Amino acid sequence: MATDRLDALRGPVPPRPHDARAIAALAANPGCARRAVLDAAGIDKDSTARHLGFPAPFGQSRFAITRGDVFEAQVKANGCAGLLRLLREVLGLPIPLVAYHDAADVGAHLRHAHTRALIDRAARDSDDAGTFYDHPLLSLEIAGHTSYLEPDVVAFRLGGRFHIVEIKSFAVIDGQAEPAKVAAAARQAAVYVLALRRLVEELGHDPGRVSHEVILVCPENFANRPVATLVDVRRQLAVLRRQLARMTGVGDLVSGLPSGLTFDLAADADGVPTRPVAELAEAIGTVAARYAPECRSTCDMCLFCRDEARDEGSTDLLGRHVRDELGGVAGVDEALALAEGTRGPADGQEEIARLLRLADRLRAESLEPAR
């Protein structure tokens, strides 16, 4: 059974719960079997990467976390009064009256049930007035395990539709924000949209009442003045659904793995991993990876997989666009040999070989000294 195989891959430790950031990151590289297996098994990728000697190069600094908390508190101050002004602007609606509910009022252990009750009541209510739900606790089933999502978002209901509001502390300068940060925020907001849609559906309401347009709130320019933008997350939702379905169907992936394979770190009584590093690296290497430079900001295993891709001379290192353009040419050496004509194309490689030779000729001509 897939669950037993996944438990064996993880070893005798509880599965690691996924937060929204981790779930969002699943959608960042949907083609990677290694990530799908590690996440479906609930493996602690951070500890695994550390033990392999390749700790992840990211993680928010204390300063960035504090700045984010201060900005979020500012946006939500006085029952979200400032947020209401922004929503009036961005939704272009006269929102006369807003009720504010804090789902955290009941204490952490009851928050999920309280969120369900609040959302159910709101979905039944035909009243058109706006309502904020602060600190909702949502859940999402990931490969058979329930993950609870504690968003820094507010679900806002207006005219019978729910909107997710995502508050981020990266700056929007002259109407532009860093595309990678916006993309990550959109993926994360899509996780909340999906979780809220599933909750609304479970409660017997139409999931389409949760809008695919999320409201992203960021500080504008170099001041802390918040500005709101509508972001359409339909594409991120589609990728996320596909990736979650793939994890549910991860049985096909694990059934092809060698029996007895495990990624267990064999922690001692103090929680220190004792598994020989080379043995663990070999075990991880049995599941195919699909490294892309984007992994560096989304997956704890990135430095390990990059090193592996380097050793293999993989075209994955050049980025998804180049890799896709190169079709079935998997290695940098192979691509160079085709370009230089020292190797003939295999069946189906004729066109890419012609393009590589052309690119090589153009490069040589452009490097020739002017006559």
Ligand code: SF4
């Ligand atoms: S870092 Fe490795 S495991 Fe993670 S998504 Fe990229 S290739 Fe897959």
